[in-house]
Amino acid sequence: MELYEELISRVKSYNPRLNEEFLRQAYLFAVALHGDQKRHSGEPYIVHLVAVAKILAELELDEETIVAGLLHDVVEDTGIELAVVSEKFGAEIAALVDGVTKLSRLEFRSKEEQQAENLRKMFLAMAKDIRVIIIKLADRLHNLRTLEYHTPEKQRAIAAETLEIFAPLAHRLGIYRLKWELEDLAFRYLEPEKYRDLTEKVAKTRAMREEYIRQATGILKGRLEETGINAELQGRPKNLYSIYRKMERQGKDYSEIFDTAGIRALVDTVRDCYAVLGVVHTLWKPVPGRFKDFIAVPKENMYQSLHTTVVGPQGEPLEVQIRTREMHRTAEYGIAAHWRYKEGRPHDKEVEAKFAWLRELLEWVYEMRDAR
Numbered sequence: 001m002e003l004y005e006e007l008i009s010r011v012k013s014y015n016p017r018l019n020e021e022f023l024r025q026a027y028l029f030a031v032a033l034h035g036d037q038k039r040h041s042g043e044p045y046i047v048h049l050v051a052v053a054k055i056l057a058e059l060e061l062d063e064e065t066i067v068a069g070l071l072h073d074v075v076e077d078t079g080i081e082l083a084v085v086s087e088k089f090g091a092e093i094a095a096l097v098d099g100v101t102k103l104s105r106l107e108f109r110s111k112e113e114q115q116a117e118n119l120r121k122m123f124l125a126m127a128k129d130i131r132v133i134i135i136k137l138a139d140r141l142h143n144l145r146t147l148e149y150h151t152p153e154k155q156r157a158i159a160a161e162t163l164e165i166f167a168p169l170a171h172r173l174g175i176y177r178l179k180w181e182l183e184d185l186a187f188r189y190l191e192p193e194k195y196r197d198l199t200e201k202v203a204k205t206r207a208m209r210e211e212y213i214r215q216a217t218g219i220l221k222g223r224l225e226e227t228g229i230n231a232e233l234q235g236r237p238k239n240l241y242s243i244y245r246k247m248e249r250q251g252k253d254y255s256e257i258f259d260t261a262g263i264r265a266l267v268d269t270v271r272d273c274y275a276v277l278g279v280v281h282t283l284w285k286p287v288p289g290r291f292k293d294f295i296a297v298p299k300e301n302m303y304q305s306l307h308t309t310v311v312g313p314q315g316e317p318l319e320v321q322i323r324t325r326e327m328h329r330t331a332e333y334g335i336a337a338h339w340r341y342k343e344g345r346p347h348d349k350e351v352e353a354k355f356a357w358l359r360e361l362l363e364w365v366y367e368m369r370d371a372r
Contacts, residue, residue, distance in 0.1 A: 003050045010057040011066055018063060026067040026089060033078040040149035048142060049073065055138035059175070059336045065131045068096035072135055075101045099132030100139070133169065134336050137178050140166045144185040159189040174301035174334025183241035191244075198240055198247075201254045209261050210235065216312050217263055223279050224265075231276055232266040236321060262319030266328050270295060276322045277306050284310035287317060295327070302330050 004027055012018050030049050037045035053069035067089060074080050075097055082101075086094035140162060147155050163186045170179035188195045213235040224231050238261065246257055265276050273295060290309035298304045305323040312318030323331065330337050 003047060003054070007050055007054050007057060007066075010054060011063070014060045015063065022089075023063070023067060023070075026070045029088065030070050030074060033074050033080055037077065039146065041146050042149075045073075045077075048146075051142045051145075052135070052138045055141055055178075056135065058177075059134070059138075059333050061131070061134065061336060064090075064092050065096065065135065068093050068100070068131070069135055069138060071097050072100045072139060073104075076104055096129060096131055096135065099129060100135050103132060103136050130173070130335055133173065134175070137166060137170055137175065137182070141178060141182055141185075144182065144189075147185070147189055155189040159186040162186040163190065170334075172301055173336070174299075174303055174330065175332075175336055176334065177332050180239040180241075184239050187241040187244060194244065195240065198244055198254060202240065202243070209237075212313070212316060212318075213261055213263065216318055219313065220263065220265070220280065220283065223283055224276065227275070227279060229272055229275055229279070230268065231272070232325075234264045234266070236262045236264045236319070262321065264321045264323075264328075266323060266325050268324060270324060273306055273322045273324060277308065280308060280310060280320050280322070284312050284318065286310050290319075295323070301334060303327075303334075305331065 008018075008020060008023065011023070012020075027046075027050070031046050034045040034049070039045055039048055049070050049072070052072065053066050056066050056069045071085060071089070071093065074085065075082050082094055082098050085097055143158065144162060147158060150158070162182050167179050167182040167186065170176070170182060217233045217235070221231075221233055243254065243257060246252075247254060250257070267273055267276060287309040290307075292307040295304045295306055304327040305321050307319070307321055309317055309319045
């Protein structure tokens with residue numbers, strides 16, 4: 001029950017109107033149906049279900065998605081009819097559970113048989129409700145967190161599938177906090193020696209890197225205060241897999257990769273973003289060809305930010321990202337940000353505009369399906 005209480009506490013922290021009794025009924029329903037089922041770790045199966053729901057709560061998703069997270073395996077693993085889920089918890093939650101169940105039954109092809117076909121299947125599955133995919137991503141993430149209890153062959157298969165399908169999908173949906181952990185955990189099992197080697201190298205330079213970031217942050221913070229700009233500055237470490245990919249791509253060792261960490265500045269307005277950029281470029285010389293304006297030209301997954309690399313303190317390169325707090329929420333949660341709890345959960349024109357790219361993508365997927 002302790003894990004369940006943690007889940008309730010997390011959901012209530014962003015959703016003060018949570019129907020706690022409804023969530024409790026879903027939890028008890030899952031406990032009763034899964035009974036004595038165990039995970040490979042030996043833990044009761046309910047531990048996995050609550051963990052998935054907690055990952056969804058970390059994304060601050062709505063009550064229906066949290067409940068569906070708790071119930072996502074009841075049809076697949078207990079034999080209960082979907083109609084029973086619909087009767088007890090409503091058609092919306094039943095549809096989410098049904099979507100995850102169908103997705104779990106998909107057989108994905110190996111890399112040689114084309115990633116495009118795998119992604120096509122995933123996009124078709126999310127055509128009705130993207131929350132189905134978000135639940136599946138949370139399910140995959142917790143499975144990776146407990147992958148140590150599987151055989152090496154199973155570990156490699158799941159890790160490879162994650163890098164081929166699930167991490168790219170999290171990227172496409174802009175849910176970077178899931179993408180980074182999916183990648184790093186998959187990397188750990190797919191290339192264990194390279195993972196250990198890179199982990200050790202990063203650990204050895206951590207203190208030096210953190211001191212450099214502290215120094216640069218202090219200088220920038222002082223200059224921003226002088227100019228009257230209110231900004232929150234954060235250190236920004238890169239995930240291991242992205243460092244590894246850059247090393248492979250450039251044929252370099254870790255010691256030769258210069259932008260393994262940087263600074264992120266969060267501000268209130270777009271005007272402030274460009275003002276901070278001006279301060280950064282006044283303080284430190286920009287590296288040619290390293291400036292990108294994703295505010296003026298957002299990525300297709302709604303990501304917006306200013307990126308620049310400068311020659312920072314001590315002549316060392318420093319990567320700086322600048323964005324508004326709202327842009328940062330979208331960067332962290334991606335498309336999930338638009339199912340976060342809101343009073344009344346309005347669907348304004350801005351949100352509709354942001355979903356335009358997704359509708360176009362789904363139309364393309366349907367055309368592919370019809371052509372087959």
